[in-house]
Amino acid sequence: MRHVFVESNWVFACCAPRHLRSPFAEQLLQKARAGELTLHLPAICLREGGDAIRKKCQPRVPEEMSDFLTAARQQGSLSQENAHTVTQALNLYRATVRRELQSLNDTLDSIRTAPGVEAFALSEPMLERAIQLRADGPGGLKPFDEAILAAILVRARALREHHASDTDFGLAFCTRDGDLQPWTREGLPREPLFSLYEREGVGVYGDFSAVAGSS
Incomplete structure (x- = not known):
C-alpha cells in the first residue's frame, strides 16, 4: 500500500x-x-x-460594492432585477462562508x-x-x-x-x-x-x- x-x-x-x-x-x-x-x-x-x-x-466583500449597486441602479445601467440578483448572490456568499467557518x-x-x-x-x-x-x-x-x-x-x-x-x-x-x-x-x-x-x-x-x- x-x-x-x-x-x-x-x-x-x-x-x-x-x-x-x-x-x-x-x-x-x-x-x-x-x-x-x-x-x-x-x-x-x-x-x-x-x-x-x-x-x-473570511467573507470579504468591499463596502463600496453596495454603493456601486445603488449608483448603477439609479443611473439606469443596472436593472432593479439584476441588482437584486447580485445582492442575493453576495448575501448567499457571506452566509455560506460564515456557516462553514463556524x-x-x-x-x-x-x-x-x-x-x-x-x-x-x-x-x-x-x-x-x-x-x-x-x-x-x-x-x-x-x-x-x-x-x-x-x-x-x-x-x-x-x-x-x-x-x-x-x-x-x-x-x-x-x-x-x-x-x-x-x-x-x-x-x-x-x-x-x-x-x-x-x-x-x-x-x-x-x-x-x-x-x-x-x-
Whole structure:
C-alpha cells in the first residue's frame, strides 16, 4: 500500500470553504477512506491549517460594492432585477462562508478521525531530529517546518522498517510548501533536502494531483 504524507496546505485544501477546496486534495482523502492508501498527517498541521483558514477565508466583500449597486441602479445601467440578483448572490456568499467557518472545528475533526488518515503527534525522536536539523539540516527553515520535516523523516523510516516485506509499499510526500520541496525554481535538487528525502525513500510532489490521480 502507498503511504502519503501531507501537511498544513492539504488541511487548508480539504477544509476551507467549499469554493476554495482542491478537488485533488479531497480525492486523496476519498482514496484514504476507501483503503487505497494511507495518509499521514502531523497533528500540529491541523491547528496551523485551521488558523490559516480562519485568517484567509473570511467573507470579504468591499463596502463600496453596495454603493456601486445603488449608483448603477439609479443611473439606469443596472436593472432593479439584476441588482437584486447580485445582492442575493453576495448575501448567499457571506452566509455560506460564515456557516462553514463556524463548523470548521467539526470539519477538522472529521479529517482527524477519518478512516485511512493517521494524524500523529510529534514523538521524542522527532523532536530530537528537529534539533539535529537545526544544526546540520537545510538552512533557512522556520522552526515549524523543521518539526514537520523531522516528523516525516522519522516516521518514514519507521514505516519502511515495519513494511519491509511489503512489495507494494511506497512513500510519498505531497507538499505545496516551497521550503519543504527538495528542488529549486529551476527544477534542480536542493541539498541537503533532496538527499534527506531520498535516504528515507520518500518521493516528493509539489501538488496533490500527481498522487490523487494515480492508481
